[in-house]
Amino acid sequence: MKKYSLLIAMGLLLLIISGCGNKNNPNKVTSVGSTAMQPLVEQSSLDYKKNNEAANITVQGGGSGTGLSQVSQGAVSIGNSDVFAEEKEGINAKDLVDHKIAVVGIVPVVNPSAGVKNLSLKQLRDIFAGKITNWKQVGGKNQAITIINRSQGSGTRSTFEKTALKGVKSVKAQEQDANGTVDKIVSATPGTISYLSIPYLRISKKLQGLSIDNVKPSYENIAQNKWKIWSYEHMYTKKKTNQATKKFIDYLQSVKVQNGLVREAGYVSIHDMKFEALADGKVIKK
Incomplete structure (x- = not known):
């Protein structure tokens, strides 16, 4: 029994030593959030x-709120967020550094059975407010509308409410944490409507x-702010961070990645945006 207890104690000690080693690893980067x-x-x-090859990078989701909270606490190297730190309650933005990596468009999505491809902005708001409850009211099929919303901590939801609903309160509806889950539910459930980031919509198919008011969520329309439902993809760090984190962020902001992977993955390069969004919600021409 004593031998067994000794083995357990040694195992715990090894885990503690391993954890400390990972925390102090100068090549380790942990990126969590959106x-x-x-x-x-x-x-x-x-x-x-x-x-x-020496880089040790771990990437996890969890939502923008989680990313901002964990980087603020020093638990991770990078907090990924779709919203400005200033917009999140309980986060001291002055303690963090904002690295804008890309711009992401958010798109209302429906199950194809709805028979609708375009809505006016007013119709979209009326659907989420519960004033329009059947797709036939907006030119679609005689089919009840079911809303799938994002959870309260979601940066995608914050962006959608701020840029599309603009103060219109959404009816109580089923909430989901992640883009991938929304994709699966809306794909499988006739009559549903929700919203996704463009990269997930491209993957889904x-x-x-x-479209909103006959404006498509294209690359050019987002860059020109004709499609207004978009947000920055932020990487937040503490003011003091390791070199591995700095180098990885520099890589993401490089011309090679901005002109290559960023566009290929369905995001808009920060270099191509003709408008700038501010933390207070204003959007100004560059």
Whole structure:
């Protein structure tokens, strides 16, 4: 029995030593947060490690709120967020450094059975407010509308409410944490409507993305702010961070990645944006 207890104690000690080693590893980068940003960060980390074999990069989702909270607490190297740190309650933005990596468009999506490809902005708001409850009211099929919303901590939801609903309160509806889960539910459930980041919509190919007032969510329309439902993809760090984190962020902001992977993955390069969004919600021409 004593021998068994000794083995357990030794095992725990090894885990503690291993954890300390990982924390102090100068090549370690942990990037957590926005699921809208996750595909870009994951692929970038794989590409980066091809020429930086010593790099130790871990990428996780969890939502923008989680990313901002964990980087603020010093638990991770990078907090990925679809919203400005200033917009999140309980986060001291002055303690963090904002690195803008890309711009992501958010698109209302429906199950193709709805028979709708375009809505006016007023119709979209009335659907989420519960004033329009059947697709036939907007030119679609005689089919009840079911809303799938994002969870309260979601940066995608914050962006959608701020730029599309603009103060219109959404009816109580089923909530889901991640873009991928929304994709699966809306794809499988007739009559549903929700919203996704464009990279997930491109991957899905099972959903109908909607135009708004006959404006499509194209690369050019987002860059010119004609499509107004978009946000920055932020990487937040502490003011003091390790060199491995700085180098990885520099890589993501490089011309090579901005003109290559960022565009290929469905995001808009920060270099191509003709408008700038501010933390207070204003959008100004560059």
